């Protein structure tokens with residue numbers, strides 16, 4: 001017979017378990033999308049104000065450091081070698097040219113500089129060269145971001161050691177719609193690169209595109225994938241499809257602008273501390289819809305007259321827009 005008074009269990013003091021982040025179901029996210037517009041925006045604004053100054057927007061400038069000729073077949077992309085879009089393939093830019101562009105962006109007021117390359121996956125020697133570009137941009141005091149395709153073992157660490165702050169790698173759409181848009185890689189390939197980036201301690205920039213023919217559940221499905229990454233991305237770019245002649249999605253019907261605003265609001269509610277970036281598609285959007293996006297919680301834009309190969313509002317138009325709204329660009333971070 002055991003004596004409960006004499007048996008003492010000496011367990012080590014339990015470590016407080018890390019609080020798991022709540023998981024979002026696709027259904028719960030669909031319910032957010034179905035809220036009346038004023039209710040949804042109120043909720044998004046409440047979350048935004050708990051986490052950010054709602055009057056500030058971050059300016060990030062993009063530069064295509066290696067353009068066109070990509071071996072992937074992403075149906076939205078003007079840089080895929082599979083489509084005739086008139087984009088000429090070029091080699092990787094030299095550090096001096098990139099430095100000059102980064103300086104111009106900084107002088108115009110950008111605080112983050114993002115370098116994009118039309119690669120499926122960079123080779124070891126490409127990573128060495130991009131690491132040099134990262135060192136150059138970082139030395140100017142800018143935040144650095146790169147988007148180079150799928151990374152292999154060790155690549156994220158090399159970029160981190162060169163001073164890379166963020167890696168952009170988008171999930172683009174819901175898992176069940178992915179195969180309709182891209183056939184040369186699968187969703188798991190994307191998730192694998194995202195884990196490599198996370199494990200290397202580089203911050204994650206990951207979002208997607210709306211307006212590719214996805215249905216409402218698939219839009220919620222993309223948000224669920226993003227919000228359930230643990231932790232969720234620090235930056236979430238929401239792109240409105242830029243319809244480029246020659247790509248399979250060139251004739252896709254544009255979405256209702258209010259649905260785009262809803263996407264921003266739902267990203268804000270489900271990822272409260274992330275920078276939600278109003279990304280591609282601003283040139284086609286108009287000032288009033290952009291202002292609604294800021295009210296819905298977007299607090300970052302791509303700043304500069306070009307995205308990677310397509311157009312973007314010119315810098316003066318953005319400065320004027322923020323000024324008309326009584327808003328400000330975020331101040332550069334202390335380095």
Ligand code: SAM
Nearest residue numbers: 076077117118119147148149170239241242280
């Ligand atoms: N090749 C790398 C990759 O795909 O990860 C990096 C560059 S790629 C151009 C970066 C992202 O741009 C894509 O993931 C996609 O979300 C976005 N993008 C490309 N073409 C677009 C378009 N026409 N409209 C909106 N977003 C687009």
Ligand code: DTB
Nearest residue numbers: 116147237279280307308309310
């Ligand atoms: C992101 O989500 N959008 C940017 C950035 N990340 C690299 C790219 C948008 C590209 C739009 C079409 C083009 O100019 O190629």
Ligand code: SF4
Nearest residue numbers: 070072074077080118
């Ligand atoms: Fe290549 Fe990136 Fe364009 Fe896809 S999105 S075709 S991977 S450059």
